Amino acid sequence: MIPFVKAHACGNDFLIIEEPLAQRRHAELARKLCARNTSIGADGIEFLERKPNGEFFLRLFNADGSEAELSGNGTRCVAAWLASSEGRREVALGTHGGLRTCHVIEANDPLYLIESEMGIPRVMQRTIVLPGVGEVPGAMVNVGNPHFVLFVECDDFSAHGLSWQELGAQISVSPLFPHGTNVEFVRVLSPSEIAFRIFERGCGPTTSSGTGTCASSVAAMALRGADRALTAVAEGGPQRTVWPTSDAVMRLTGPAEIICRGEVTAL
Numbered sequence: 715m716i717p718f719v720k721a722h723a724c725g726n727d728f729l730i731i732e733e734p735l736a737q738r739r740h741a742e743l744a745r746k747l748c749a750r751n752t753s754i755g756a757d758g759i760e761f762l763e764r765k766p767n768g769e770f771f772l773r774l775f776n777a778d779g780s781e782a783e784l785s786g787n788g789t790r791c792v793a794a795w796l797a798s799s800e801g802r803r804e805v806a807l808g809t810h811g812g813l814r815t816c817h818v819i820e821a822n823d824p825l826y827l828i829e830s831e832m833g834i835p836r837v838m839q840r841t842i843v844l845p846g847v848g849e850v851p852g853a854m855v856n857v858g859n860p861h862f863v864l865f866v867e868c869d870d871f872s873a874h875g876l877s878w879q880e881l882g883a884q885i886s887v888s889p890l891f892p893h894g895t896n897v898e899f900v901r902v903l904s905p906s907e908i909a910f911r912i913f914e915r916g917c918g919p920t921t922s923s924g925t926g927t928c929a930s931s932v933a934a935m936a937l938r939g940a941d942r943a944l945t946a947v948a949e950g951g952p953q954r955t956v957w958p959t960s961d962a963v964m965r966l967t968g969p970a971e972i973i974c975r976g977e978v979t980a981l
């Protein structure tokens with residue numbers, strides 16, 4: 715049996731499993747345990763390694779078994795778990811996308827409000843050409859993992875005659891992005907508020923994404939003149955981003971909630 719914790723951030727849900735229990739079967743466990751109809755169900759698994767010197771390292775596997783550099787929401791879920799189980803109020807979590815330090819702002823176990831330092835984002839305008847669609851202007855944003863952000867006008871987030879889900883599915887696996895990409899569809903509602911939808915690499919549509927929130931905010935701030943402190947609203951709810959200047963660390967604030975703990979039969 716494998717002990718797990720399940721947590722979510724605005725509906726973006728994760729299993730947390732101690733790294734030694736993975737026994738190098740990370741991808742296989744992610745595919746099996748994230749399945750919504752035949753197992754626990756989640757958007758991904760955070761494997762939590764505790765190093766002998768007391769440091770932590772996270773490996774994130776998407777529901778399809780692919781490994782990503784990091785998750786913003788998943789990292790926050792792990793910080794919430796360490797707050798709940800060990801009383802930590804500040805924790806630095808290593809990831810393949812860089813170190814992410816999380817500060818607990820409010821603790822009402824099992825619900826936590828957490829601010830995370832999300833590194834220094836990079837953004838570049840880019841127009842891609844998709845078969846059957848044509849030119850799609852957008853921006854490549856790296857916040858530790860890759861994102862392609864499109865600005866859209868329609869209330870339903872559709873663009874180029876396709877639903878955001880259809881277009882997201884095509885862009886996410888386009889050969890133009892050899893490592894795949896997460897895709898966000900952003901509407902700028904006011905200088906201080908954006909709404910967006912997310913098609914995640916390795917996962918598909920999700921109700922929220924921490925790195926997607928950062929990437930959408932970065933694109934709106936850098937390319938649409940939005941305020942440097944924003945509310946970014948996804949289907950699963952709002953998060954706050956602050957990016958004072960282009961060479962500064964972005965901060966992301968949002969909730970994370972522990973759902974349950976359990977044990978699942980090993981493969």
Ligand SMILES: N[C@@H](CCC[C@H](N)C(=O)O)C(=O)O
Pocket residue numbers: 726758774776781782783784785786787788859860896914915916917920922923924925926
């Ligand atoms: N939902 C996550 C992002 C998870 C990783 C992503 N699917 C990828 O492959 O890069 C978040 O909250 O950031």
